[in-house]
Amino acid sequence: MPGTIGPDEVRRVADAALGIGGADGVEVLFMHSWGGLTRFASSAIHQSTWSEDTDIRVRVVKDGRIGVASANGFTPEESRAAAESAREIAGVAAPDPLFPGLAPPAPIEATDRLDEAIASASPEQRAETVADVVGRCAGLEAAGAYETSAMEMAVANSEGQFAWAPWTLASLSAVAKSQGGGTGFAETFATTLGDVDASGVGERAARKARSSDEPRDLDPGAYTVVLEPAAVSTLVGFMAFIGFGGRALLEGRSCLSGKNGQRVAAPTVSIYDDATSPLTIGSPFDFEGVPRRRVELIRDGIFLDGVYDLRTAKQTGKEPTGHALPAPNPEGPFPLNLFMEPGDATLEEMIAATERGVLVTRFHYSNIVHEVESTITGMTRDGTFAIEDGEIAHPVKNLRFTQSILEALTNTTMIGRETELASEFFFSSSRVPALRIEGFHFTGRSDH
Numbered sequence: 296m297p298g299t300i301g302p303d304e305v306r307r308v309a310d311a312a313l314g315i316g317g318a319d320g321v322e323v324l325f326m327h328s329w330g331g332l333t334r335f336a337s338s339a340i341h342q343s344t345w346s347e348d349t350d351i352r353v354r355v356v357k358d359g360r361i362g363v364a365s366a367n368g369f370t371p372e373e374s375r376a377a378a379e380s381a382r383e384i385a386g387v388a389a390p391d392p393l394f395p396g397l398a399p400p401a402p403i404e405a406t407d408r409l410d411e412a413i414a415s416a417s418p419e420q421r422a423e424t425v426a427d428v429v430g431r432c433a434g435l436e437a438a439g440a441y442e443t444s445a446m447e448m449a450v451a452n453s454e455g456q457f458a459w460a461p462w463t464l465a466s467l468s469a470v471a472k473s474q475g476g477g478t479g480f481a482e483t484f485a486t487t488l489g490d491v492d493a494s495g496v497g498e499r500a501a502r503k504a505r506s507s508d509e510p511r512d513l514d515p516g517a518y519t520v521v522l523e524p525a526a527v528s529t530l531v532g533f534m535a536f537i538g539f540g541g542r543a544l545l546e547g548r549s550c551l552s553g554k555n556g557q558r559v560a561a562p563t564v565s566i567y568d569d570a571t572s573p574l575t576i577g578s579p580f581d582f583e584g585v586p587r588r589r590v591e592l593i594r595d596g597i598f599l600d601g602v603y604d605l606r607t608a609k610q611t612g613k614e615p616t617g618h619a620l621p622a623p624n625p626e627g628p629f630p631l632n633l634f635m636e637p638g639d640a641t642l643e644e645m646i647a648a649t650e651r652g653v654l655v656t657r658f659h660y661s662n663i664v665h666e667v668e669s670t671i672t673g674m675t676r677d678g679t680f681a682i683e684d685g686e687i688a689h690p691v692k693n694l695r696f697t698q699s700i701l702e703a704l705t706n707t708t709m710i711g712r713e714t715e716l717a718s719e720f721f722f723s724s725s726r727v728p729a730l731r732i733e734g735f736h737f738t739g740r741s742d743h
Contacts, residue, residue, distance in 0.1 A: 297329050297347055298414065299447045300369070302459040309451040311371035312353050312378035318385070320356035320397050321378060322452040324582055324621060325349075327369075329414075330444035333421040338429045338437045343418045354622050355381035356397070360388040363623050395609040398584040400455040404571055406579045408462035409445065412488035416443035416465070424467065424493045431497025432471045435504050439469035443488070450584030458580040465491050466718065470677055471504035476743065477690065479503020480656055480677030482525065484716040484724070486576055503656060503678035510690040512740065513681060519652035520735040521645045521682065527635070527727040528717035529658045529673065530700050531566065535630050535723070537666045538700075539568070539592050541607035541618075542627025550669035550701055554598045560704035562596040563638060568630035570617070575632045575716065576724050580617060582624075587617035590630065593704075604628040633725040638710025645709045645731040652682040653691065653737070669700040674741065695739035706733040 309323040329347040333340055351374055352365040362384030366377040421441045429437045447461040468482035481499035485491045522530075543549035551559065560566075570577050570587040580586050583605055591599050603611065604619035607627055618628035646654065653675075661673030674693050681688045711728035718724040 299409065299461050300327055302449065302457075305449045305459055306451065306457065308351075308369055308371050308374045309449070311375040312351075313451060313453050315375060315378045315382060318355045318357050318382050318453075320453050322354040322397050322450065322583070323374065324352040324354070325449040325451075326446065328444065328446045330442060331416060331418060331421060332440060332442045333418065333425055334440045335425050335429065336438040338432065340422060340425055343421070345418070351377055352621060353377040353381045355385045356394065357382060357385040359390045359392070359394065360385045361391050361394060361623075362386070362388055393606060393610065395605040397452045397454045398450070398456045398605065401586050403458045403460070403586050404579045406460055406462070406571065408460070408486060408576070410463045410487040413443045413463035413465050414445040416488060424491065427493040428467070428469050428497035428500075431494055432469070432501045432504075435501055436472040437469055437497070437500070438472075439467070441467045448578050450580065450582065452584060456584045458584045460578045460580065462486070462576055462578065464576050464718065467491055467493060467496050469496050469500040471500040473504045473508055475508030477504045477507030477510070478677045479505070479507060480525070482717075484718050506680070507678055507690040510679070510692045510743075511681070513653070513691040513694065515694065515737045515739055517734045517736050519649050519682075520732050521642065521649060521652060521654045522730045522732065523642070523654070523656050524711070524715035524727050524729055525657035525717060526655045527730050528725045529661050530703060531633050531635055531725045531727050532717075532723070533661070533663065533671050534566070534669070534700055535633055535725075537663060537669060539601045540627050540629050541601050541603035541611065543666075544601045545607055545611055548666055549601070550667055551598050551601065552667075555600060557598055558596050559598045559701050560593055560596040561707045563710055564593060564596050564704050564707055565636040566593040567591050567634050568602060568618070568632050569634060570632040572632070572634070574726055575634070576718065577632055581619040582621045583619040585615050585617040585619060587632075590616050592630065602628050602630045631723045635714070635725075635727045637712050637714050637728045639712050640709040640731070642711060642729050645711070645729065646682055646687065647685040648709065648731065649682045650684060653694070653735075654680040654682055654687060658696070664697060670697065671700060672697040672738075692743060693741040694737040695741070696736060697738040698736045703732050703735060706735075707731070708733055
């Protein structure tokens with residue numbers, strides 16, 4: 296099994312790129328990832344893979360022009376060759392008058408997020424975990440995936456900035472299916488192997504599947520919903536891409552453009568981004584080498600501000616918040632470590648407070664309908680239930696929703712006391728509670 300290459304070797308290889316002549320500035324972004332993935336279906340493992348990847352991305356500034364080149368090798372020679380290619384590209388690129396410069400030297404908060412047990416997890420260990428999940432789904436068909444991943448990232452530039460950090464993530468998901476057609480879903484994300492609760496994942500998925508047999512039709516309409524954290528993570532995750540980015544805010548494309556200081560959600564709703572928290576994953580610096588910091592996005596329902604990279608900070612006269620994506624990046628910055636602050640309710644209390652509504656386990660196939668209105672659409676999946684008189688009444692067939700996220704946050708009446716971590720990809724995560732929302736719009740239904 297591989298381990299981290301480490302900051303000393305990264306510096307040595309990056310120096311070969313930083314030392315090329317004929318450039319006004321050079322930046323080296325280094326990413327090294329490795330890990331294994333075990334997939335299972337029909338209650339049996341059908342795929343076990345392992346991969347390792349090393350990527351160097353070099354950005355060269357020359358006479359106000361920018362060039363970017365990359366390589367998968369990790370030697371001083373390959374690093375220098377990538378820098379020379381980037382310099383050549385910069386020589387023929389159009390001038391970039393808005394280029395803000397490279398990140399200046401700045402201290403990076405040290406984080407210890409490398410779990411050796413995840414970084415060195417074997418196929419046998421993953422198979423044992425899958426066996427535990429499948430065992431909890433006795434009498435059902437179980438499918439899902441278990442992935443153990445490690446990453447180290449570094450940024451070095453000719454201004455003197457150097458930042459390096461490693462981290463790990465384990466993710467386990469399961470879908471159980473009953474003979475009566477019911478399906479149930481559960482997942483967990485953990486930064487240490489010991490926190491992967493295989494038994495809990497299997498039991499939750501099985502329980503949902505068994506209780507989802509013979510779902511009934513439910514007419515589309517506006518309902519009170521109780522969204523479990525997996526469903527809430529979809530709403531919050533889309534807000535990262537259509538609401539909080541500095542470029543979208545600047546260009547008026549965000550659903551929050553021009554709303555600084557205005558109420559955009561219920562007074563109980565607070566959302567922030569904080570890559571430095573031990574409750575999330577990722578790096579304490581962004582892809583430009585700028586330190587990440589906690590950013591209050593929505594506080595007590597009031598929109599405060601978004602996140603900024605060096606370019607959008609220069610354009611708006613604000614300070615960069617450490618949210619740049621890898622160059623070249625036409626999309627601008629995004630928050631990658633979102634948190635919604637918990638409330639004081641249990642899931643059972645939310646259900647008990649609902650006279651007529653819908654309990655949603657998760658959404659899928661979600662997509663944007665209208666960015667400025669924060670409207671998205673998608674389907675419920677793997678555990679959708681009617682609530683009647685404060686109790687789970689019966690399973691219902693899956694429903695299509697078309698809903699403004701900001702409207703949903705404004706109509707939030709209860710917030711769960713427990714939060715769960717969700718991650719769509721290795722650089723992004725959100726930690727969210729369950730929510731009870733009034734007037735959630737279901738616009739269609741499926742036949743299953």
